[in-house]
Amino acid sequence: MPKIKKVAIAGASGALGPHVFKALADAGFEVTVLTRSKKPGAYDLAIEVLEVDFTSMDSLTSALKDIDAVVSTVGGTAVDGQTVLIDAAVAAGVKRFIPSDFGSVSTNPKLDKLPLYSSMANIREHLQKKAAVGELSWTVLACGAFLEFVLNMPTVIDFKNHTATILDDGDNRVTSTSMPLVGTAIAAILKNFEATKNQILHISEVIWTQNQLLGFAKELQPGIKWETNKTQTSVLLKESLEQIGAGDLSMPVILKLLKATALAGDTYGGAYDVTDNELLGIKELTADGLKTLVASHLA
Numbered sequence: 001m002p003k004i005k006k007v008a009i010a011g012a013s014g015a016l017g018p019h020v021f022k023a024l025a026d027a028g029f030e031v032t033v034l035t036r037s038k039k040p041g042a043y044d045l046a047i048e049v050l051e052v053d054f055t056s057m058d059s060l061t062s063a064l065k066d067i068d069a070v071v072s073t074v075g076g077t078a079v080d081g082q083t084v085l086i087d088a089a090v091a092a093g094v095k096r097f098i099p100s101d102f103g104s105v106s107t108n109p110k111l112d113k114l115p116l117y118s119s120m121a122n123i124r125e126h127l128q129k130k131a132a133v134g135e136l137s138w139t140v141l142a143c144g145a146f147l148e149f150v151l152n153m154p155t156v157i158d159f160k161n162h163t164a165t166i167l168d169d170g171d172n173r174v175t176s177t178s179m180p181l182v183g184t185a186i187a188a189i190l191k192n193f194e195a196t197k198n199q200i201l202h203i204s205e206v207i208w209t210q211n212q213l214l215g216f217a218k219e220l221q222p223g224i225k226w227e228t229n230k231t232q233t234s235v236l237l238k239e240s241l242e243q244i245g246a247g248d249l250s251m252p253v254i255l256k257l258l259k260a261t262a263l264a265g266d267t268y269g270g271a272y273d274v275t276d277n278e279l280l281g282i283k284e285l286t287a288d289g290l291k292t293l294v295a296s297h298l299a
């Protein structure tokens, strides 16, 4: 059984990347950072940071020499470009590739043809082809909506301004995991090489609903007047696809597409009732724990 020792991470300077970098380093892997441009002072001097051209096979193959596994946490717009990184990983003899996916419903085949989701699906297909001929193994991690994004951004419930747009009946269940735990799971994947080979794994720290989060906020701050309105996820999905079709790829439109799908409950499987939490060392958050987190986000 191959033992993973040296791990390269691409996209380590983003939102998720630093948490994954820390978890890999804490788990004892020798981590190399692949970046488009070095950020002075970003890493301990002992860390190998390589400036690479993510469009060049030569640049990437040379950077991946002696690397056992590649973890990609590149941002959404760079997902398609990972084909070059995967091909270079094969050329360099890398044993495991974890692509930048880390979605909520991105692994649901019903969404494979939709903008954004099609990029993730193409990368999974590319990896499956390489694995089928024994060139590489892969693992995709589905983790739900990042818990930090759910609580810090006004997208689901705006805790600071006391407003919310309730989707459907507000009871759609959604999985979330915090970013440090996504890092924990990635390190565990690399420690459990055979058990995690060529599969999509699911982790879920907590399952919430909009009504539950709003209920916590109202209970914790009685007397506050909330402004709420309602819409349907199907309406949001139609609107977002029309806007994207008309060439609008702005962040509000992308967020609308993500909300319409990730918060659509059973329609796209946004809540994971069956998980790989135990294998990947994920401790679940209780409802009380979630309420405490909501309390820390109230104005």
Ligand SMILES: NC(=O)c1ccc[n+]([C@@H]2O[C@H](COP(=O)([O-])OP(=O)(O)OC[C@H]3O[C@@H](n4cnc5c(N)ncnc54)[C@H](OP(=O)(O)O)[C@@H]3O)[C@@H](O)[C@H]2O)c1
Pocket (backbone or CB within 6 Å): 010, 011, 012, 013, 014, 015, 016, 017, 034, 035, 036, 037, 054, 073, 074, 075, 076, 077, 078, 081, 100, 101, 102, 103, 104, 143, 144, 145, 146, 149
């Ligand atoms: N489940 C959720 O709620 C959720 C939320 C957000 C994101 N995600 C997913 O998590 C993953 C990481 O997202 P993120 O928000 O952390 O990403 P991000 O902050 O937008 O970007 C991460 C890093 O990607 C690198 N990068 C950017 N453009 C690149 C390019 N063209 N080629 C190669 N590298 C490039 C940059 O690193 P360098 O400058 O160092 O090269 C950047 O710091 C994505 O798969 C995203 O879809 C999931």
